[in-house]
Amino acid sequence: MTQGTLATVRRGLALSPELRPGLAGTIGLAVVQMAGRVAVPIAVQQGIDHGIRGAGGPDLGFIVVVVALTFVALMISTLAGYLMTRRLFTVSETALGGLRSRTFRHIHDLSMLHQQSERRGTMVSRVTSDVDQISTFLQTGGVQLLLASGQLLVSTIVMFVYSWQLTIVVLLAFGPAVAVIRLFQKRLAAVYGAVRERTGVMLGAIAESVVGAMVIRAYGVAGRTEKRLDDSIGRLETAQRRAMRTSVTSFSSGEIGAGLALAGVVVVGVLIGVDGGLSVGRLTAFLFLVTLFIQPVQIATDMLNEAQNAVAGWRRVLDVLDVEPDVKDPDEVGVDLPAGPLSVRFDDVSFSYPGGPIVLADVDLEIKPRTKVAVVGETGSGKTTFAKLLTRLMDPVSGAVLLSGTPLRDVRFAALRSRVVMVPQDGFLFDATIAENIRFAEPSLTDAQLTAAFTELGLADWLSGLPGGLETPVGERGESLSVGERQLVALVRAYVADPDLLVLDEATSAVDPATEVRLQRALDTVTRGRTTVAIAHRLSTAQAADEVIVVDAGRVVQRGAHSALVAEEGSIYAKLYASWLEQTR
Amino acid sequence: MLVRGLRVLGQAIKAEPRLFTIGVVGSSVFGLLVIANSYVVGGIIGRVVVPAFNDGSTSTGTLVLIAVIFLGLSVLRVASIFGRRLGAGYMQFRLQARYRRAVTRRYLSLPPSWHQKHATGTLLSNANSDVEAAFVPIAPLPFAVGTIVMIVAAVIALFLTDWVLALVGVTLFPALFGMNVVYSRYMSPRQIKAQQMRAKVSAVAHESFDGALVVKTMGREEDESRRFRVYVDELRDSLIAVGRLRGLFDPLMDSLPSVGTLAVLLLGAWRLQDGAISVAELVTVSFLFTVLAFPVRAIGWVVGELPRSVAGWERVQAVLAADGDLTYGSAVAPGPGPATLRFDKVDFAYGDGPLVLNDVTFTVPPGRTVALVGATGSGKSTIASLAVRLVDPDSGQISLDGVPLPSLTEPALTSASALVPQLPFVFDDTVRGNITLERDGLDDEAAWSALRLAQADGFVTKLPDGLDTAVGERGTSLSGGQRQRLTLARALAGRPRLLVLDDATSAVDPRVEAAILASLRGRDAGASILVVAYRRATIALADEVVYLEQGKVVAAGTHTELLANHEGYAELVTAYEKADAEKVETS
Structure with missing residues (x-):
């Protein structure tokens, strides 16, 4: 169920405390601004009744006074309007900036599982276009809507003062319009929802035609993609037209209401006449007031779509903020890890993805400090899951993971992330220089220290071979470097972080031999003296490890030194090794 | 303004x-x-x-x-x-x-x-x-x-x-x-x-x-x-x-x-x-x-x-x-059967950059497998793109069965050759849609047989809806290796006469890769294969190896010949073993 608008607004206000201070002042200024607007109809009434149709004929002096006073009122109102909008924009943009930053942080705090269940673009929209929608609405429609409501209120009050009978006529005339608009509100929400959804589908199709351009060409299947694009573009256009028709229909009902009101005011006004407490000036002022009354109603219908977009955007942002991170930092109540190299213990650990089959079952093992362990197994055997549990990117469904006897769940993230470092498979790099990417792990490092790190890992020659050395930009996602080179940089990054437990998810993609040699050498240095768990895709890694853990279908099936495992004839490891040998020899 | x-x-x-x-x-x-x-x-x-x-x-x-x-x-x-x-x-x-x-x-x-x-x-x-x-x-x-x-x-x-x-x-x-x-x-x-x-x-x-x-x-x-x-x-x-x-x-x-x-x-x-x-x-x-x-x-x-x-x-x-569209010719390549691919004095540079390929000449004879070997940046992937005419060379000629590629019609070109790129691209569609791409004459039977060849039938069978399973945007519901095998099946389904594999099995487990290579080799339909290779097993499968250094063909011949006669080549392909040896020493 989607939450109601009011509930969303209430929830949003609670989460953006910046919005509250000065709210009363903003509303006060808005009322002053509105009061200025009704000054003109009052001036017209006074001018006609006492100046022009005055007892002793037209009285120019009186009119000059009225006009001057009204002009002053108008200027005060304008000033109030300026102060009000200035204040509103400053406060609301500050609040929205805060909302963006908080949501951004929250998304990073969500578990990897949550992050991966969302499309990347969707997460980005939460801190960009969704918030933009609220901002755009506040800057344009929101102010108008606020002023319109004020105008509606003030003009109704003045109308009442002039003639309660005619006010009732006006309200009755707008009754049907208000009913129609209310009726249309749901339809409007639905048609604009369709526009948003189809925009999303179209963006997906466009992205595919761009990202897959090479494949589309290589297979000569542009026609199929064209059709998909045309369909999604056409469907969006249809939805946009439907939304436009619906909103115009809703808008027009206000126009009819205006006609009814003007007709009603004149007819009833003439009928009740002087006996009804009216004068020519009052009736004229009333006609002015009716237009002041119509405008807000029309603006309101027009802004309704924008308001709905804004509320929908706000709701999506709040929904993200509402997701509790399921892998939570114990923070203050958390503990630090004991100093020195870390040991690992898996205590009857099982894991399954929500609603999925068991990926790891009853894993029970211990890894001694300073040992190098390789975890091997086929794709889907659960070896990567093992690494994610070990670094607490996920929590086990049952059982516990302990580092040097401390349960992972109790360790503060700050302590955990500085002591346990994982080098992920894809070696993601930021669009910055090599130096900046390494400093990601340790911002305080000087250039000399960075160069030293490369030298220690035997990568000085590689670094000096780059066009800009440390200052070489690596491109988007590091794509100016090869897969292997990206891993090299990721490895240096892990090295300068100086962890006590290093978890290495080996790249599956092949690396060219020269880089491979460098990688292996660097790895030897990085792993020295630390507890290392490598998720191995190349059995050369397993061969060099102190111990091999073989995972198959979510269970640990073999464990021991490489040579011992190979000797177990017919075992899974022996088979893996045989096939690998066949390929490399 | x-x-x-x-x-x-x-x-x-x-x-x-x-x-x-x-x-x-x-x-x-x-x-x-x-x-x-x-x-x-x-x-x-x-x-x-x-x-x-x-x-x-x-x-x-x-x-x-x-x-x-x-x-x-x-x-x-x-x-x-x-x-x-x-x-x-x-x-x-x-x-x-x-x-x-x-x-x-x-x-x-x-x-x-x-x-x-x-x-x-x-x-x-x-x-x-x-x-x-x-x-x-x-x-x-x-x-x-x-x-x-x-x-x-x-x-x-x-x-x-x-x-x-x-x-x-x-x-x-x-x-x-x-x-x-x-x-x-x-x-x-x-x-x-x-x-x-x-x-x-x-x-x-x-x-x-x-x-x-x-x-x-x-x-x-x-x-x-x-x-x-x-x-x-x-x-x-x-x-x-x-x-x-x-x-x-x-x-x-x-x-x-x-x-x-x-x-x-x-x-x-x-x-x-x-x-x-x-x-x-x-x-x-x-x-x-x-x-x-x-x-x-x-x-x-x-x-x-x-x-x-x-x-x-x-x-x-x-x-x-923007211009620079490739224009197509009117020739239809002779067929059927495996094609002959020929590179003749091909030069290529990206934009105004330095030459990436310099005077490259080699032939993939019909039904044979040729491996491209060389260090990173030696121009292997560029050759793969040129072979299926994703780009045209700056000078020189590339021909299929003697017909220059620019003379071929688009359907003739795309049905004769298939490229499996390094990074698999998967459409937001079903498994079937991804394999057939709605090309003519590709039914479920053809899809399954391609999946079998690519060693992908196993995981597809296990998917909730088999061929009808939607794989999501960029195939997010699949692993890297599965995506690679799916794109390989896509290429095989069209029964190309020339298959170009640009390091297309890199994310696949060694055992699975071995099985794929074996099934390609044992296939009766027969295509000429040009393969960009890193692993020795892949290289060993080739009938001939073209060895590149910085955009130039420096040696060509069988793997054994090159190993014996060319120092640079021998160094490159034995690098794995060297790395392994070093590891054993240091640990």
């Missing part, structure tokens, strides 16, 4: 004259009705209300007539609003759709070399937000044109009423218009700045979420948030700057017409005293100023959006004007 903006509007009107006319007619009628309404109000006050209040003289007939007139005007106004808004809206949507189609058509026909020069994000916004921005002023355009009609009519009506009151109008309308122009001039740089900051915030968020795993494993959430906040704060400041200007301008724009009404009241009283006008005329004119204020702003909306529109339009035009 104004001239260029108006030119964009001109193009749009030329493209959709019918919808534009509907919008303008609707809007003009609306404007005239607004003026008429003022005169009706004034007339009724003067001719009906004043007499009624003076001596109580009124008739039921008059009152009914008043009601009918007001309601009639209302109905006409509704009709004109429909015309104005639907005309403008439909025009805007139609133009957006048309240009989105045109832009994406260009994406599909421009060559990969063009795509490489443009970031994905840029191309996405060209087709989406730039097209949108280009036609933003279309929505208020008919309204603005109608407003001009209305103002002209209003000024004429004012002069017919009284020249003194008309002077108020003649002063007021240009003042309103001038303010709008000044406003737009100050606003557009601020809005452009805000737009740039939006793009930056989006880029940072995109990158940061892309690298979420690294951020998490390095415990850098706080620092990333700080980095993000810097841009968010800048965006906030630029949006506040936009808002402040709007806050200054909007109340002024709102009060200017009221000042007009007051001026009319003052001057009107004087003219009334002189007997130059009547009460009715005074009411009419002041009413007119009250209702005209809002439409005048439509002109401001159009003018204000022009800079954004021009910027969007120019970016869209850049895509539409």
Whole structure:
């Protein structure tokens, strides 16, 4: 169920405390601004009744006074309007900036599982276009809507003062319009929802035609993609037209209401006449007031779509903020890890993805400090899951993971992330220089220290071979470097972080031999003296490890030194090794 | 800027004259009705209300007539609003759709070399937000044109009423218009700045979420948030700057017409005293100023959006004007059976860069497997792209069965050859759709047999809906190895006569890779294979090896020959073993 608008607004206000201070002042200024607007109809009434149709004929002096006073009122109102909008924009943009930053942080705090269940673009929209929608609405429609409501209120009050009978006529005339608009509100929400959804589908199709351009060409299947694009573009256009028709229909009902009101005011006004407490000036002022009354109603219908977009955007942002991170930092109540190299213990650990089959079952093992362990197994055997549990990117469904006897769940993230470092498979790099990417792990490092790190890992020659050395930009996602080179940089990054437990998810993609040699050498240095768990895709890694853990279908099936495992004839490891040998020899 | 903006509007009107006319007619009628309404109000006050209040003289007939007139005007106004808004809206949507189609058509026909020069994000916004921005002023355009009609009519009506009151109008309308122009001039740089900051915030968020795993494993959430906040704060400041200007301008724009009404009241009283006008005329004119204020702003909306529109339009035009399309010939390659691929003195460079391939000559004989071996940057992937004519060489010739590639028709080329790229691309479609790509004659049987060859039948069988399983955007529900095997099956399904594998099994487990290679080798259908290889097993499978160093073919022959005779080659392919040996020593 989607939450109601009011509930969303209430929830949003609670989460953006910046919005509250000065709210009363903003509303006060808005009322002053509105009061200025009704000054003109009052001036017209006074001018006609006492100046022009005055007892002793037209009285120019009186009119000059009225006009001057009204002009002053108008200027005060304008000033109030300026102060009000200035204040509103400053406060609301500050609040929205805060909302963006908080949501951004929250998304990073969500578990990897949550992050991966969302499309990347969707997460980005939460801190960009969704918030933009609220901002755009506040800057344009929101102010108008606020002023319109004020105008509606003030003009109704003045109308009442002039003639309660005619006010009732006006309200009755707008009754049907208000009913129609209310009726249309749901339809409007639905048609604009369709526009948003189809925009999303179209963006997906466009992205595919761009990202897959090479494949589309290589297979000569542009026609199929064209059709998909045309369909999604056409469907969006249809939805946009439907939304436009619906909103115009809703808008027009206000126009009819205006006609009814003007007709009603004149007819009833003439009928009740002087006996009804009216004068020519009052009736004229009333006609002015009716237009002041119509405008807000029309603006309101027009802004309704924008308001709905804004509320929908706000709701999506709040929904993200509402997701509790399921892998939570114990923070203050958390503990630090004991100093020195870390040991690992898996205590009857099982894991399954929500609603999925068991990926790891009853894993029970211990890894001694300073040992190098390789975890091997086929794709889907659960070896990567093992690494994610070990670094607490996920929590086990049952059982516990302990580092040097401390349960992972109790360790503060700050302590955990500085002591346990994982080098992920894809070696993601930021669009910055090599130096900046390494400093990601340790911002305080000087250039000399960075160069030293490369030298220690035997990568000085590689670094000096780059066009800009440390200052070489690596491109988007590091794509100016090869897969292997990206891993090299990721490895240096892990090295300068100086962890006590290093978890290495080996790249599956092949690396060219020269880089491979460098990688292996660097790895030897990085792993020295630390507890290392490598998720191995190349059995050369397993061969060099102190111990091999073989995972198959979510269970640990073999464990021991490489040579011992190979000797177990017919075992899974022996088979893996045989096939690998066949390929490399 | 104004001239260029108006030119964009001109193009749009030329493209959709019918919808534009509907919008303008609707809007003009609306404007005239607004003026008429003022005169009706004034007339009724003067001719009906004043007499009624003076001596109580009124008739039921008059009152009914008043009601009918007001309601009639209302109905006409509704009709004109429909015309104005639907005309403008439909025009805007139609133009957006048309240009989105045109832009994406260009994406599909421009060559990969063009795509490489443009970031994905840029191309996405060209087709989406730039097209949108280009036609933003279309929505208020008919309204603005109608407003001009209305103002002209209003000024004429004012002069017919009284020249003194008309002077108020003649002063007021240009003042309103001038303010709008000044406003737009100050606003557009601020809005452009805000737009740039939006793009930056989006880029940072995109990158940061892309690298979420690294951020998490390095415990850098706080620092990333700080980095993000810097841009968010800048965006906030630029949006506040936009808002402040709007806050200054909007109340002024709102009060200017009221000042007009007051001026009319003052001057009107004087003219009334002189007997130059009547009460009715005074009411009419002041009413007119009250209702005209809002439409005048439509002109401001159009003018204000022009800079954004021009910027969007120019970016869209850049895509539409881009050239370099590959043209196809009319030859149909002889077949069937495995093809002969020949590279003859091929040179290639990316743009103005250095030569990536230099005088490359080699042949893949029919039914044979040739492995391309070389260090990173030696030009292997470039050869793979050239072999299936994703790009054309700068000089030299590439031919299939003796026919130069540019002479072949597109279907002849794409059905004869298939490339499996390094990074698998999976469509947001079902497994079946991804394999067949709706190519002719590819049924489920063909899909399954291709899946078997690619060793992918196993995991596809286990998917919840088999071939009908939707794989999600970019195949996110599959692992890297599964995606590679799926794209391999896609290539095999078309039964190509030349198969080009660009390191296409890198993410596959060694055992699975071995099985794939074996099944390719044992296949009876027979294709010539050009394979970019890193692993020794892949190389060993080849009948012949072409060894590259820095874009040049330095040796060719069987693996054993090269191993024995070429030092560089031997060094490269034994690097794995060296690495392994070193490992054993050090550990």
